[in-house]
Amino acid sequence: MLVIKKIVHNRLFIHGLLWAVSYFFLLHYFSISQDITRIDYIFSTLFHIPILCAVYINLYIFIPRIINKRWNFWKYLLSLIVLFFLFYGIQVLTFDYVADLLFPNYYLIYVYDYNELLKFFLAYLGLSSLLEYGKSGIDLIRSERGLIQDMLKALKVYTKKFIQNRFFLHVLFWVISFYILLQHFSISQKITNVDYLFTTLFHVSILCAVYINLYFLIPRFLNKQNYLKYIFSLMALFGLFYGIHVFTFDVLSELIFPNYYLIVFYDYIELLKYFAVYLGLTSLFFLSKSWIDLADSKKKLVEKEKELIYNELKALKAQVNPHFLFNSLNSIYALAIQKSDQAPEVILKLSNVLRYMIYESNEHEVDLNKEIDFIKNYIDLQKLRTKNPDTITLNINGEIKEQKLAPLILIVFIENAFKHGVKGDTVNQFIRINITVSDTEIHFFSENNIGIVDETENNEYSGLGLENVKRRLELLYHENHELKLSETSDTFIVELKILL
Secondary structure, three states: OHHHHHHHHOHHHHHHHHHHHHHHHHHHHHOOOOOOOHHHHHHHHHHHHHHHHHHHHHHHHHHHHHHHHOOOHHHHHHHHHHHHHHHHHHHHHHHHHHHHHHOOOOOOOOOOOHHHHHHHHHHHHHHHHHHHHHHHHHHHHHHOHHHHHHHHHHHHHHHHHHHHOHHHHHHHHHHHHHHHHHHHHOOOOOOOHHHHHHHHHHHHHHHHHHHHHHHHHHHHHHOOOOHHHHHHHHHHHHHHHHHHHHHHHHHHHHHHOOOOOOOOOOOHHHHHHHHHHHHHHHHHHHHHHHHHHHHHHHHHHHHHHHHHHHHHHHHHHHOOOHHHHHHHHHHHHHHHHOOOOOHHHHHHHHHHHHHHHHOHHHOOOEEHHHHHHHHHHHHHHHHOOOOOHHHEEEEEEOOOOOOEEOOOOOHHHHHHHHHHOHHHOOOOOOEEEEEEEOOOEEEEEEEEEOOOOOHHHOOOOOOOOHHHHHHHHHHHOHHHEEEEEEEOOOEEEEEEEEEO
């Protein structure tokens, strides 16, 4: 068993087996009769001479340079092209000269052109390279996995930039156009020189019309919404297009190609169809790219604004309203002095409020029941600092199931109510909050008195702010929300509807 394993892994044995299989395969492939003749053996033997030369030049000269010396891929490709010409030359030399010298009594007919030889060349070089360096290639890929991934990423970026390159897109369009019109104008199954010339000349007038439209008429008239002028300009452009077309085939063709008689058989009606199709397609591609670029710019702008709002929210949450925190701690301190049984419960509520604001509200959406619990705890803590807590009411209507809401949206209005209402007026203070929930909508209503605001509360970190929440609502819910703010001499009302 060990001996067999050594034989199988022996390089000489592998090479011998490869050429034995190759010889057997080609012997039957080249044979033109059921029985293998001496001519078939001679032909297969001679056919292997250039193949052997090409294979071993590739295996022991070209590939080692790539693996060991990091040869440039394009140099290797150029080397393979040179190697194919060498392979083709040896093939011709073998059958035209060597065969006559070695086997003068045999007439060996060689019937393979360079296209068929290229298939043999690629097949043998690919198979032999895989057998010889397959394991080394796999080991190299494994060891250089990070480098290969970076190369693939760079190739992806380069390919994307290349495809998005305007010059490349224009060239691609005209290449496709040339191919289609070449087939369209051809009057026989085989493409002739006349077809190439006719198609080339036909594109002269089309190119002029297309680029005058793209880089002069569209920017000057269509983009500025001068539609009537643009239509008249197109009519004038068609006249120019028709004139260039006639000049090209009646004058220019005879000057450039005097040996060819090119007949123009399209009248102005048929030319108008080509004119309309080409201007329509190129204008669509041109404008669609502009529209896509504009849409991408708007999308990026919205994403940046969302990111800015999110960062603002994180920054504001990181600096929790110090007045709310200190006042809550003072309330807890007062309860502790009084040895009130409420102290542990109040501490727990403050802990829940801080936990939610700092940690649990980092998602784009949170469960509505968590947001409601946060609001309840916040209001309970604020009630500790008011002389008439009964004037503050919160009503929740509807069934809370699995609805989700952007975090810290509603608290802004509630915080604003405490800041501008209860704290500034101890006689007529009131806050009434109603939240109505359904499967598809949240309706928030808040009404509070307007009192005198304490200047110490009027700082940049007193809350998220109405302007900030308006921007968040616009970005997050856009047309799926409706916000109404109304104010009288002594009352401030907020009404917000959000479609889920």
